[in-house]
Amino acid sequence: MNMTLNHVGAGLRCFDPVRPDPNVGIRVSLPLFYRRQVILPCPAAFHGVHSECKNKNRRSICTADELHRIPVSNSDWKLAIWRYLPSPKAPLRNHPLLLLSGVATNAIGYDLSPDSSFARYMSAQGFDTWTLEVRGAGLSTHGDNSEEDPELSGGKNSASSSRALGFSNLGASLDTEGTQLKRGGPEVVAKFEELRQTTSLMEIFTGISDRLQAVLEGQQILNYQERVTAYLEEFKKQVELVAKHEWDFDHYLEEDVPAAMEYIKDQCQPRDGKILAIGHSMGGILLYAMLSRSGFVGKDPGLASVVTLASSLDYTPSRSSLKLLLPLAEPAQALNVPVIPVGPLMATAYPLANFPPYVLSWLKAQISAQDMMNQELLERLVLNNFCTVPSKLLLQLTTAFQNGGLRDRSGSFYYKDHLSKSKVPVLAVAGDQDLICPPEAVYETAKLFPKDLVTYKVFGEPGGPHYAHYDLVGSPLVYPCITEFLIQHDMN
Structure with missing residues (x-):
């Protein structure tokens, strides 16, 4: 990662x-x-x-x-x-x-x-x-x-x-649902395998967010851990939805x-x-x-x-800087997942862009020019405005x-x-x-x-x-x- x-x-x-x-x-x-x-x-x-x-x-x-x-x-x-x-x-x-x-x-x-x-x-x-x-x-x-x-x-x-959101284990949930999904035809089984790849991706995000919480202790960031947890739970729901209804x-x-x-x-x-x-x-x-x-x-x-x-x-x-991110839109080449978790990605990356050691300091410039947005508004935008989208889109x-x-x-x-x-x-x-x-x-x-x-x-x-x-x-x-x-x- x-x-x-x-x-x-x-x-x-x-x-x-x-x-x-x-x-x-x-x-x-x-x-x-x-x-x-x-x-x-x-x-x-x-x-x-x-x-x-x-x-x-x-x-x-x-x-x-x-x-x-x-x-x-x-x-x-x-x-x-x-x-x-x-x-x-x-x-x-x-x-x-x-x-x-x-x-x-x-x-x-x-x-x-x-x-x-x-x-x-x-x-x-x-x-x-x-x-x-x-x-x-x-x-x-x-x-x-x-x-x-x-x-x-x-x-x-x-x-x-x-919406009230409560975090639950994404992998365990998919294991339970997988028992029923695998009873379907080959296309359903293939979709389930894509979801398993997504589960692995979200486990990475969870680990990163846990480590960041320790590293950023004492930094003034708006409920970072709670927001990432909410995003992960919301992402689980979106994965289930997109798997059934792609657009x-x-x-x-x-x-x-x-x-x-x-x-x-x-x-x-x-x-x-x-x-x-x-x-x-x-x-x-x-x-x-x-x-x-x-x-x-x-x-x-x-x-x-x-x-x-x-x-x-x-x-x-x-x-356009988006040209350098095109592989993320091709699941077969990059992530092999049916959806792109833009919300969790942004929530997870935000501290790396705005707090030492500023590993992803370039991210802020993608959103807003220097001195155009104060820190509080930028946090609200990054942590509340982004969703999960189908790879097909x-x-x-x-x-x-x-x-x-x-x-x-x-x-x-x-x-x-x-x-x-x-x-x-x-x-x-x-x-x-x-x-x-x-x-x-x-x-x-x-x-x-x-x-x-x-x-x-x-x-x-x-x-x-x-x-x-x-x-x-x-x-x-x-x-x-x-x-x-x-x-x-x-x-x-």
């Missing part, structure tokens, strides 16, 4: 991304977007927010005004969607706003705290704001794995939700996001039947893919305008690093090929020190849209501040740029 961490660490050193020429091909947003003063709503204005439960065994907390459950057709999934009601003091908006998160993340990244909340900022500007948790993420549940809080019956009008990027695109859009339209009744949408990382990739599919078939996507943050359909010309996303860019599951449809047919205004935003999705990767997709419909913006100046991957969501300096663009296109 140490050899693996050292190998990855050696490859992921910070570099200065090459910024594309903003004058070639597409418009660049005005400087006033960057310099305009940001006024966040005061904490008292955060109506309906409940503070996190003090029970250390409770991890999944909804801080929105309402938590809704959305059924997905032809499946037993119920997607969680967090609603932030528009401030009555703000101007009325014509369209509701959908927020889409990145791969292996939940809604918490858009609402880290009352003083650092992208979702709350948008609702304070008058937008009826909805953050979707796709299948397998956050509070979304499957029919045979539902653990909803009693307060959530009916799906609405509750501002908090949580990929196209499931999100064809089923989850359309279900959320229809539900929001039904609740808000926009006069033109359209919504606004913002996607960060994979969330933006989903929006790009939707615009491409709609352009290909000549269908209105139902979007009034789109904002993408650190997103691209084609990473081949960029120096990551394998499809890796096609974005191959010639032609991201493809559908059949491998025959290239999503970037039909963006030129889109009729939806797009704001594509990049961070100058984003190592995961560098500016040149963002530009590579943005330049494919009609010139009069796309605006490309890079945040960050030579003298600072600088912006890494998460900073485009977490920094209030970015918000006015997005708000002004959305307001401009919030017309019926």
Whole structure:
């Protein structure tokens, strides 16, 4: 394990991304977007927010005004969607706003705290704001794995939700379940063997976390051991779920996001039947893919305008640090497991990145640039925002690093090929020190849209501040740029 961490660490050193020429091909947003003063709503204005439960065994907390459950057709999934009601003091908006998160993340990244909340900022500007948790993420549940809080019956009008987690021996649990699994056919037996490989991986994480707890004794880290234990128990549940119900990027695109859009339209009744949408990382990739599919078939996507943050359909010309992690997405070559435990990986690695001897000090730069996030918020993000995802999902996303860019599951449809047919205004935003999705990767997709419909913006100046991957969501300096663009296109 140490050899693996050292190998990855050696490859992921910070570099200065090459910024594309903003004058070639597409418009660049005005400087006033960057310099305009940001006024966040005061904490008292955060109506309906409940503070996190003090029970250390409770991890999944909804801080929105309402938590809704959305059924997905032809499946037993119920997607969680967090609603932030528009401030009555703000101007009325014509369209509701959908927020889409990145791969292996939940809604918490858009609402880290009352003083650092992208979702709350948008609702304070008058937008009826909805953050979707796709299948397998956050509070979304499957029919045979539902653990909803009693307060959530009916799906609405509750501002908090949580799950009680108790740690149990993962290996012993799988041994018990294996007796029944092995009675199935060859495919079931093969799946069980994959789960056994996952068990071995989690035993490594458990050992590392136990050792780190001793090493870090006296360091001020937020309930590290309890959080890792909760992640391991949650991971066990996710392994059981993913083994039965695998999914990929196209499931999100064809089923989850359309279900959320229809539900929001039904609740808000926009006069033109359209919504606004913002996607960060994979969330933006989903929006790009939707615009491409709609352009290909000549269908209105139902979007009034789109904002993408650190997103691209084609990473081949960029120096993205994710290229060095591609083997992790190929289970047959690297881990031989059906799922990638992003949450446990991040929780286990966090102390190595932030406390002596700083073995994984490069990890922090992947998330946030220097001086952009304080230590407490970074801990909340790393220890609460990440989930477990199927290998099948990551394998499809890796096609974005191959010639032609991201493809559908059949491998025959290239999503970037039909963006030129889109009729939806797009704001594509990049961070100058984003190592995961560098500016040149963002530009590579943005330049494919009609010139009069796309605006490309890079945040960050030579003298600072600088912006890494998460900073485009977490920094209030970015918000006015997005708000002004959305307001401009919030017309019926």
